[in-house]
Amino acid sequence: MEPIRVGLLGLGIVGGGTFKVLERNADEIARRAGRRIVVTKVGERDVARARARVGADVAVEADAFAVARDPEIDIVVELIGGVTVARQLVLEAIANGKHVVTANKALLANHGNEIFAAARERGVMVAFEAAVAGGIPIIKAIREGLTANRIEWVAGIINGTTNFILSEMRSRGLPFEEVLAEAQRLGYAEADPTFDIEGIDAAHKLTLLASMAFGIPVQFSRAYVEGITRLSSVDIRHAERLGYRIKLLAITKKRPEGVELRVHPTLVPAGRLIANVEGAMNAVLVNGDAVGPTLYYGQGAGEEPTASAVVADLVDVTRLDTADPGHRVPHLAFQPEALADLPILDIGDVRSAYYLRLRVRDQPGVMAELARILADNQISINSMLQQQPEDEGDGADIIFLTHEALERDVDNAIAQMQALDVVTSDVTRLRMEQLA
Amino acid sequence: MEPIRVGLLGLGIVGGGTFKVLERNADEIARRAGRRIVVTKVGERDVARARARVGADVAVEADAFAVARDPEIDIVVELIGGVTVARQLVLEAIANGKHVVTANKALLANHGNEIFAAARERGVMVAFEAAVAGGIPIIKAIREGLTANRIEWVAGIINGTTNFILSEMRSRGLPFEEVLAEAQRLGYAEADPTFDIEGIDAAHKLTLLASMAFGIPVQFSRAYVEGITRLSSVDIRHAERLGYRIKLLAITKKRPEGVELRVHPTLVPAGRLIANVEGAMNAVLVNGDAVGPTLYYGQGAGEEPTASAVVADLVDVTRLDTADPGHRVPHLAFQPEALADLPILDIGDVRSAYYLRLRVRDQPGVMAELARILADNQISINSMLQQQPEDEGDGADIIFLTHEALERDVDNAIAQMQALDVVTSDVTRLRMEQLA
Structure with missing residues (x-):
């Protein structure tokens, strides 16, 4: 089978790592993919540096768009980063019927819906394992x-x-x-x-x-x-x-x-x-x-962990290059027509447990007052710690760990605590998760 | 698109869990797979119990082979376990052009080569995510x-x-x-x-x-x-x-x-x-x-973690049901014609670090003798601990942690230590790995 031809946009850390891993493990990768995966063109502004890096067999273009449009390229790997030019490059590659592999989380988090729709329309894949958590699949x-x-x-x-x-x-x-x-x-x-x-x-x-x-x-x-x-x-x-x-x-x-x-x-x-x-x-x-x-x-x-994810995507895309789009994994895991319209909640509507720390004057009734504020706001206390300030300041430091509560209620409780004369510091609020 | 039809062999813990998860999460799974995945037949010796469990819409056969051969079934899920009958069932399903999903590690560890070859021949998939580490993909x-x-x-x-x-x-x-x-x-x-x-x-x-x-x-x-x-x-x-x-x-x-x-x-x-x-x-x-x-x-x-892997395989197989075999992931990750013939090493040829514990008489020169034996066998000591026996017995307990060494050399060293008069216990040997 003919090698699949990759156009690599950006020969920085991850781009260089991808080139290196594809070269070093070429045999092992082809034994898995059933086909060789070869970088045939690189788009990199610093042409001289790129030429020195990739050797004579690989064409180097200063203009990444020329690579994205090149009819001799099957898969475009976008490793330039940023949002504006990267978006244009990816859309251009898709419009030219090329599959895209990218590590660009900013791009997909901001323009993913547009990009995935364009890819669907054109029947190509956009793979992005490297965009989240480097080499972890x-x-x-x-x-x-x-x-x-x-x-x-x-x-x-x-x-x-x-x-x-x-x-x-x-x-x-x-x-x-x-x-x-x-x-x-x-x-x-x-x-x-x-x-x-x-x-x-x-x-x-x-x-x-x-x-x-x-x-x-x-x-x-x-x-x-x-x-x-x-x-x-x-x-x-x-x-x-x-x-x-x-x-x-x-x-x-x-x-x-x-x-x-x-x-x-x-x-x-x-x-x-x-x-x-x-x-x-x-x-x-x-x-x-x-x-x-x-x-x-x-x-x-890092260079090679991220390259590991880019190359894994290249193997997946190579395997499904000519497959019917129905045989491919949907970009966002669910079939595009089956996406849900569940809203994203405001932070005020989030439920979490909380850590609250504040300094109070050392006088009778303070704790009762604080506890009342929490109770009034439907926040129940999991545990409480009172101690002398580490910095040897006046008063006492109090820490509450709460059970799960509504963030908006915690905002209200904090505002009410803050309004008390006996509270002499800002109230520090951190969220807490049991994760089980 | 028509639902894909699954024949489930074995309605024990994992079989029951698979049925339950497919039913409970049917919509979510179809939103991902693009197609409903439906158990239409169950092969289970205890027909009455199975009928009570799966309801009237699902046919129950006492003879699992009838399910494996059934022309109305697209994928056979083998969850019977054991090696002999399971092997026959899986080969029968493959011979009848059905994809197979199995959780049976004993079967694949012993007969995997035969089964994967048969599947390749017939152009069907054998998926086995559930065979290793339950729900972990x-x-x-x-x-x-x-x-x-x-x-x-x-x-x-x-x-x-x-x-x-x-x-x-x-x-x-x-x-x-x-x-x-x-x-x-x-x-x-x-x-x-x-x-x-x-x-x-x-x-x-x-x-x-x-x-x-x-x-x-x-x-x-x-x-x-x-x-x-x-x-x-x-x-x-x-x-x-x-x-x-x-x-x-x-x-x-x-x-x-x-x-x-x-x-x-x-x-x-x-x-x-x-x-x-x-x-x-x-x-x-x-x-x-x-x-x-x-x-x-x-x-x-466990029931549902293992079912999670079985169903994930069902989704993969459903997606690639009609795909050209070249679009599918090879059973053993590498293309079948590209498998290597690297030998499996004898345990004597393995390299590891070691923990050795033995009891010795408390007399001068013992440690020197033990250290000499290790050195003679090219085993270098990483650290050493000598202490009074926990059980208050006579003599001293000695523990060596070694650097990486050849197992065969360690066998020799142990035999030589064991032959010493001053060594009063068996030598306990454990292997040690840094994993980094």
């Missing part, structure tokens, strides 16, 4: 491995940068800014780390997972996103004492009234496997009604 | 999710019964026999637990994983199998003190000279995620050259 697991299940929730550590930062903050007791600077030195965080530390990258990925888990269109703009920049070491220590670890979790849950879609620092029982995922590693927990909880763990980023 | 991960990689090794906890027993032995300090009896009371172990506790069930599953990881024929008879029946609580305690946990691991590694295929109790560093897989849960670590280590965790047995 989590998209395949949710989309194909758990098809028997009504998926109930998904909770993942799907941003390695923030997990590295949180792991270091906990194990070494260092503040956020210091660890971030170190992560930047080590290459775990980018010069502009906003997308990672503000939770946006995780929310992009979560948006895709939620669509595949529940059969809903991609709706990134409806996600609640809270990063780790305001997380204090004090709360990491308190959480630990109470038997919890704080992780930046991306959580999506199906409720009768809609879908929760939220990224935020979260207390997780320290004994859970996912609480012990350290450093830059990723892990995703998926709970299905038949299978129960399943967990998928591995490297969520 | 580990076959899909290895066969499709990691196709970019040269897989280097796989190590798994793939028998829930033995993991439950080991977890209880460790956490409660109880001996094997006592925990086994409890496991039988709780339904975690069968009345005849031989297949589980002797490691045979794990070796069946490992045989399939190894074939898919390395592209070799199924070769169960070449596996080295050692169960947990001779494992002593003393070694669990020593391991813990040294920073390790003992798990029954199923391990397969690719070496230049062949493939290691072995099941045995194994010391694993206590900090590894897989060392913290407790109770009846399963987990499989897969190490690929590009992706690095990835781990898959979940319930490895």
